[in-house]
Amino acid sequence: GESVGLHLPTLSVQEGDNSIINCAYSNSASDYFIWYKQESGKGPQFIIDIRSNMDKRQGQRVTVLLNKTVKHLSLQIAATQPGDSAVYFCAENLANNRLAFGKGNQVVVIP
């Protein structure tokens, strides 16, 4: 598969523990944010999104937190599983559905 994580910040987490991935965005006017997961050899896959009128949104085993004051986004994964090993990208919506992606964070789950 394609190697996209060799130079990325890496989080190693024990299976069953919680993971937290952080992201800083640049545009204070951005009103919509998305987290994507990219497994080796695949395209990015939508995980969860949040609008700027919210501070927190929960999905299945994932929670996204938005701090507009410091322009910070985080993704929390509960009870991390081996299948969660991937590169995670945050993206901010600019205009006309254009997305600006962060550099990505690699998560490695240790069995």
Next chain:
Amino acid sequence: DAGVIQSPRHEVTEMGQEVTLRCKPISGHNSLFWYRQTMMRGLELLIYFNNNVPIDDSGMPEDRFSAKMPNASFSTLKIQPSEPRDSAVYFCASTLSNEQFFGPGTRLTVL
């Protein structure tokens, strides 16, 4: 639905050759995006279409790159002539609203 379909999945070519990448978006989606992903630069938006019309091609690196969307179900990204620095994974994504659905990508290697 089969999702976004890209072809070929892998392409190896020699410098100076023409390369054409193909994308079939999800039926009913009205926006289509072409991205390039490298380890050094991450995921970059090259161009996007709305209702088959190119809206923003500011991400296209050079005149060697061109993209077309002749109808709602097909788009091409062409590089002519190709250069080794064009080696990357090229993704196509489509959307109806905010969530972009990515294809599996085309891994391009220019020797």
